[in-house]
Amino acid sequence: MTPQDICLIRDSWARVEPIAETAVSSFYQRLFDIAPELREHFASTDMAAQHVRLAQTLGAAVANLDDPATLVPILRKLGETHAGYGADVGAYDKVGLALLWTLENGLGPDWTPDTREAWTRAYGFIVENMLIGAASAEAA
Template identity: 45%
Template sequence: MNARQVQLVQHSFAQVQPIAEVASDLFYARLFELDPALKPLFRGNMQAQGHKLMMMLGVAVANLNKPEVVMPALQRLGERHAGYGVTEAHYVTVGEALLWTLEQGLGEAFTAEVRLAWEAVYLLVAETMQQAARRMTTPEASPVRSSLT
């Protein structure tokens, strides 16, 4: 991800923020349309979930130039999502829903260059979260005490 991509993502997200509630509604509607089996993973108030989504995106986008801030937060998020039952395949569907939502929200401003920038950001986010989730589910992640000690 280069400086131009960061700028494009930050600028385009600023355009989406005023319609954050609509955008989150669009996102979840599209997500469940793409994969209805994901719906049971979301318990509770979807409006609150949408607010959390937009807040998390806002923090990640605002800190794209500060990996020391965004990476640990994404790792913790990936660990939590592993506990919710999120699989690596789900990240593909989420990425598709996110890009579709941005296209709907931004209209003509969602240019090919903006799309590529968001794809780069989402790839970084998804890979970071997935790596953290894998660490949570591998035998090395949970220390096993020897019965000999």
């Protein structure tokens, strides 16, 4: 990611944060619309708490995009945890689609092609490191 990507992501996240509760709710609705099979992974989950965790995790990722020494271990640990939930590459792809859709809908006209590309690159970085963590967990 470039410094411009990081600025675009941080600027757009600053616009989403005030509506984070609505955005996260929309995210999960969209995720379950496009991937109803993932709903079973959340059957015993306190979704209100899950909404808070997702918003906090995204906020932490955004805050540390320019500090990979801090962000990468967090993402790899998250990947290890998600491996235990049965998350696979297909699930990550669907989460990415739902995330981009949510950001686009939340940002409206502030969702530019450059912002989309920046978030796409950031999500790719996040997934890459989570998958490394998942592979590490599976190898152990």
